[in-house]
Every structure is written in C-alpha cells, then in structure tokens.
Amino acid sequence: MPKLVDIVLVGSGIISTSLAMLIHILEPKWVIHMYEKLPDVACESTNVWHNSGTGHAGYCELNYTPKLSNNSIDISNALKINKLFNLSIKFWSFLAKNNILNYHNVIHNIPHISFVIGDNNVNFLYKRFNKLIKYTSFNNMQYSDKFSELSKWIPLIMSGRSKLQKVAATKIINGTDINFSEITRQILTFLRKKSNFHLHLKHDVINIINKNYYWNIYVKNNNFNYTYMISAKHVFIGGGGATLLLLQKANIINKNNYASFPISSQFLLSTNYDIINQHWAKVYSTTINNYIPISTPHMDARIINGKKILLFGPFAMLSTKFLRYGSYLDWFKSIKINNIKLILKTGINNIHLIKYLLNQSLMSKSNKINLLRYYYPKVNPSDWNIIQAGQRVQIIKNNTNHDEQLVFGNEIVYSSNRSLAAVLGASPGASTSVSLVLQLLKIMFKKYNYYHSDWKNKLKLILSS
Numbered sequence: 252m253p254k255l256v257d258i259v260l261v262g263s264g265i266i267s268t269s270l271a272m273l274i275h276i277l278e279p280k281w282v283i284h285m286y287e288k289l290p291d292v293a294c295e296s297t298n299v300w301h302n303s304g305t306g307h308a309g310y311c312e313l314n315y316t317p318k319l320s321n322n323s324i325d326i327s328n329a330l331k332i333n334k335l336f337n338l339s340i341k342f343w344s345f346l347a348k349n350n351i352l353n354y355h356n357v358i359h360n361i362p363h364i365s366f367v368i369g370d371n372n373v374n375f376l377y378k379r380f381n382k383l384i385k386y387t388s389f390n391n392m393q394y395s396d397k398f399s400e401l402s403k404w405i406p407l408i409m410s411g412r413s414k415l416q417k418v419a420a421t422k423i424i425n426g427t428d429i430n431f432s433e434i435t436r437q438i439l440t441f442l443r444k445k446s447n448f449h450l451h452l453k454h455d456v457i458n459i460i461n462k463n464y465y466w467n468i469y470v471k472n473n474n475f476n477y478t479y480m481i482s483a484k485h486v487f488i489g490g491g492g493a494t495l496l497l498l499q500k501a502n503i504i505n506k507n508n509y510a511s512f513p514i515s516s517q518f519l520l521s522t523n524y525d526i527i528n529q530h531w532a533k534v535y536s537t538t539i540n541n542y543i544p545i546s547t548p549h550m551d552a553r554i555i556n557g558k559k560i561l562l563f564g565p566f567a568m569l570s571t572k573f574l575r576y577g578s579y580l581d582w583f584k585s586i587k588i589n590n591i592k593l594i595l596k597t598g599i600n601n602i603h604l605i606k607y608l609l610n611q612s613l614m615s616k617s618n619k620i621n622l623l624r625y626y627y628p629k630v631n632p633s634d635w636n637i638i639q640a641g642q643r644v645q646i647i648k649n650n651t652n653h654d655e656q657l658v659f660g661n662e663i664v665y666s667s668n669r670s671l672a673a674v675l676g677a678s679p680g681a682s683t684s685v686s687l688v689l690q691l692l693k694i695m696f697k698k699y700n701y702y703h704s705d706w707k708n709k710l711k712l713i714l715s716s
C-alpha cells in the first residue's frame with residue numbers, strides 16, 4: 252500500500268478552505284494536501300469581484316419568502332438561512348479571536364434593504380415584514396412606505412422618482428458585506444505555516460481512482476508540466492463548478508442521475524464616486540422573472556480593499572464554461588451517453604428558462620442600464636462599466652421517480668464508504684459555507700468513529716464563539 256496522506260482537498264475556494272481549517276482544528280496532526288489549478292487561491296466564485304458579497308441572512312432576499320397560492324407568505328427558508336448564516340459568523344468570530352482572521356477587514360456591516368414598487372408588491376412586503384418581525388433575528392427590521400423616510404434610507408434610488416409611485420422598503424441595519432476571498436486567503440495564510448498542511452498552486456487534479464480503502468489522485472503539475480499520483484484516505488472535491496467532471500471520473504455517482512447547467516454572470520460597476528458615495532445599502536427587489544431566483548439583479552454597495560464600490564447585478568447568461576477561467580468545452584465534456592436523455596428532457600421542460608438566459612446573454616449594455624433604471628431612475632450610462640463575474644453551475648438530477656429536476660440549491664454527494672465527498676450546485680453560497688462543511692464532517696467521518704466526543708466538544712467551543 253502506498254504512503255497515505257489523511258485528506259486531499261481539490262480547489263482552494265471557501266468550501267475546501269473552511270473544511271481544511273476545521274479538520275486542522277479537530278485533528279492538528281493530520282496531513283492535508285490542497286490542490287489548486289490556478290496560480291493563486293480563491294480566484295473563482297469565491298473571488299471578491301466574482302460574487303455579490305452579500306452575507307445571506309434572509310433579511311432582504313425576497314425569493315427566500317415566496318408567496319404561496321393561498322396568498323400567505325412562507326418565511327421558513329429565510330429563518331433557515333438566517334440560522335445557517337449565524338453558524339458562519341460564529342466560526343469566523345472564533346477564527347478572529349484566535350488571530351487567524353482580521354474580522355473587521357473582511358466583514359462589514361451594511362443595511363440590507365428590500366425595495367418594491369406597486370400595490371401588490373407593497374402589500375406583499377408589508378405582510379412579510381409583519382411575519383418576520385416576530386422572530387428575534389429580525390426584530391429590528393423597519394418598514395416604511397413614506398417617500399421622505401425612504402429618501403433617507405436610499406437617496407439614489409428615490410431621487411428622480413415620482414412621489415405618486417407606490418413604493419415601500421424594509422431595512423435591517425446589521426446586514427453584512429463580506430469579502431469571501433479575503434477570508435479564504437487569511438485562513439490559508441495561517442494553515443500554510445503548518446508543516447503538515449501543503450498547498451499546491453498550478454496543480455490540476457485530473458483523475459481520482461478508488462482503491463477500496465484509499466484513493467489515488469492524479470495531479471498535473473502545471474509549473475513543470477508533469478503528472479504524478481498521491482494516495483489519500485479521504486478526498487473532498489471542492490472544485491466549484493467543475494466538481495461534476497471529477498465526480499464522473501471518480502465513478503461514485505450514478506452517471507444517469509446527474510448533469511450540470513452552467514450560468515455565467517456580469518455586473519455593472521459604477522465608476523463615479525459622487526454616485527458611489529450616495530448609496531450605502533444592499534438593495535434587493537422582487538424577482539423579475541419568477542422562474543429563477545438568481546434573475547434579480549440587486550444594487551450592492553461594497554467595501555473592497557478598503558474602497559467603497561457600487562455594483563448592480565448579477566446578470567445571468569448562458570454559458571458552457573464550468574469555471575470563470577475554465578474552458579468552453581467544460582459542459583460538452585460532462586455530457587455522457589448516460590446523462591444525455593436527462594439533459595435533453597430538462598432542456599425541453601425548461602425552454603422558457605433557456606430563452607430567458609439567451610435573452611439576457613444578448614442584452615446590450617443599454618438594456619442592462621434600462622434594468623438599473625428601475626432602481627435608479629436618474630442613471631447615467633457613462634458612469635457604469637460591465638465586468639465579468641463568476642460561474643454558477645446548477646445541478647440537473649433524476650429524482651427517484653425518474654422526473655428530472657433543475658436544482659437551485661446545493662447537494663452533498665459521497666462515495667458508499669463515505670471517504671470521498673463533493674458539493675454540487677451553487678446556492679445559497681459562501682454565506683452558509685460553514686453549515687455545509689459541518690455536514691461534510693458528519694458525512695465523511697462519522698462512519699470511522701472520528702466524529703467522537705473530542706470533536707464534538709471542540710466544535711461546541713467553536714460554535715459558541
């Protein structure tokens with residue numbers, strides 16, 4: 252048997268990194284190898300410019316509180332996301348207390364605002380507010396439909412708007428803007444000082460083969476252009492959008508059951524500091540196309556590298572790349588004889604979604620600006636530039652009754668002996684990464700009795716932080 256390392260992690264995004272950090276805390280002597288195909292860490296979806304940086308806590312995202320057919324509002328998802336987000340905050344606070352993370356450098360308080368226009372939407376927002384305000388995490392939520400008050404909350408959005416227009420908003424002042432790549436980078440800076448943690452940049456994991464009690468991982472060293480093998484007791488595939496390609500190679504999923512649907516995104520970035528300085532909130536609104544939750548651009552004030560930034564987006568578009576720096580062949584490589592039926596069926600059943608994404612892909616800058624005008628009536632196109640953001644790869648799966656389903660959440664998949672696991676899917680994202688990683692620990696290590704009282708005590712300490 253070859254010499255085994257304890258765990259190999261594919262990818263240096265926030266999910267792999269958080270898992271590496273927790274494993275190091277729980278088992279400080281374990282040998283951990285992390286492989287990243289790019290020359291630097293956290294350069295894909297986790298990169299600060301590739302996502303919206305919203306600490307999703309259910310405060311402002313209206314798609315977490317859908318209106319049901321009986322006209323009531325289901326707030327359960329908002330409450331759940333809020334709980335999961337708080338786990339992340341506890342973990343990051345623990346890291347800050349232990350001087351691993353500079354909390355105030357990476358997490359900024361910013362109001363989270365839901366803004367709506369029109370009678371129906373205003374009624375919906377008021378009902379939603381009355382339901383959420385009863386819960387402790389939401390009890391400082393404010394509601395207003397007064398033009399003068401809203402002009403103080405969101406001056407840019409209210410300026411140039413008719414006073415006759417029916418508008419309303421809710422506001423929570425303790426929302427957050429988060430630099431997920433800086434969190435990842437700071438954790439990895441700490442781990443890289445440990446002699447038993449090894450980060451390999453420009454190393455592409457090209458194959459993973461099951462050897463029953465361990466895994467052989469084939470890695471291409473792109474610094475020197477050669478391939479080698481490493482063996483590990485455990486493997487986590489945190490390859491972001493490209494995870495499916497490796498899962499298909501590792502042969503642990505039923506290939507009939509999974510396919511992927513990549514969506515790329517762009518933001519409008521403001522370059523005018525007069526405008527940037529007038530807006531300090533993350534403003535979400537109703538879903539423009541009810542079908543996909545990611546189809547609602549929002550207006551996000553952000554702090555990036557100490558500088559105030561204003562973004563509008565993301566605009567979702569059709570793509571065949573699984574990663575921002577991936578290949579246009581990615582999606583084609585994931586099509587196998589086994590899953591082609593599933594892909595075709597999903598395509599036919601979701602033709603309106605494909606048309607919608609195609610429309611978005613063909614949207615000119617001036618059409619994007621028109622959408623922004625809904626939020627910001629006085630927008631001047633020359634103040635805004637288009638920038639490319641990250642890829643979001645949704646899962647297509649066959650349910651047990653063989654109905655195809657396009658999944659907008661994420662799903663952990665794992666080998667039958669639980670020694671290899673991966674995360675497929677895209678949302679709700681980095682904000683809830685810690686709960687995802689806790690689930691991964693439970694799945695991957697319970698069987699081997701690692702998930703014992705010592706781990707439980709350590710985890711309790713971290714999460715009571």
Ligand SMILES: Cc1cc2nc3c(=O)[nH]c(=O)nc-3n(C[C@H](O)[C@H](O)[C@H](O)COP(=O)(O)OP(=O)(O)OC[C@H]3O[C@@H](n4cnc5c(N)ncnc54)[C@H](O)[C@@H]3O)c2cc1C
Nearest residue numbers: 262264265266288295297303305456490491641680681682
């Ligand atoms: C437009 C957009 C907006 C978003 N907004 C938010 C938001 O506001 N709030 C939020 O919480 N989340 C948001 N998200 C989601 C969030 O960014 C992601 O969920 C999160 O960053 C995913 O992290 P990850 O570690 O899974 O993947 P990634 O950050 O994509 O990392 C995967 C890594 O694996 C590497 N890799 C892949 N294949 C291999 C291989 N074979 N060998 C070696 N390395 C490999 C890649 O190079 C990459 O570095 C957004 C995403 C997008 C695209």
